[in-house]
Amino acid sequence: MLMLHSYSTPLGTMSALLSEHGLCLLEFDEGTKGLALERAQVERVRGGAPGPGASALGAQLGDELAAYFAGRRRGFGVPLDMVGTPFQREVWRALLEIPYGQTRSYAEQARRIGHPTSVRAVAAANGRNKISIVVPCHRVIGSDGSLTGYGGGLARKRWLLALESSGAAPGRPEPQAQRAG
Structure with a gap:
């Protein structure tokens, strides 16, 4: 249940x-x-x-x-019960390998899972991640370093990346935008 x-x-x-x-x-x-x-x-x-x-x-x-x-935890120990296709779960498991405080491009993520030409499919699977923060899709950025789609909005993504880069909670985020992908 x-x-x-x-x-x-x-x-x-x-x-x-x-x-x-x-x-x-x-x-x-x-x-x-x-x-x-x-x-x-x-x-x-x-x-x-x-x-x-x-x-x-x-x-x-x-x-x-x-x-x-609060900036006192870098990873999560709660067990995961991911609901998605086999490809989506593969992509989400790769997200778990991105270290706290670091980012990875969609292209790099696609290469790491052995699908270097499937950048759009990887991006779509990231967009279907149902376990925000714990499965850190906020750590994936554009190849040019730009912040791209995040289900919770780019203001939240920016805030989470700032938290992880400094280890301290930033100020209040800007108003939220709708999911971009």
Whole structure:
């Protein structure tokens, strides 16, 4: 059975869906285009609508998110239960290999997973990542170093990269833009 948890962060409230196997979805409640579709996909694949209640995994995720946003945590230990195609899961696993405080281009990510000509497919799979922050799609940038699409909006992406480069929480982010990809 899925469980729904909510977390208050400096960038807005985030909702999580957790199965008995791990984290299936973590997204910002506002400014995230496609959240309802992602949630419906997880519910369909993992057995229906989430139920109320607390869970040890939910508490662990809350503690880890709080430490991350305070600049005291560089990675996450909560188990993952990724919902997506085999290719998407391959791309998302590659995201987990991008070190805290570093970025990688879509082209470099495509090369690292052995699909150097599939840059657009890799970018599309990044855009379907349902586990924001923990699976760090915010660390992927354009080949020219530009900030490109992030489900939570570019202002949030900029804030997360600033947090990771300095180790300290930056000031409040600019107003949120809709998902670009």
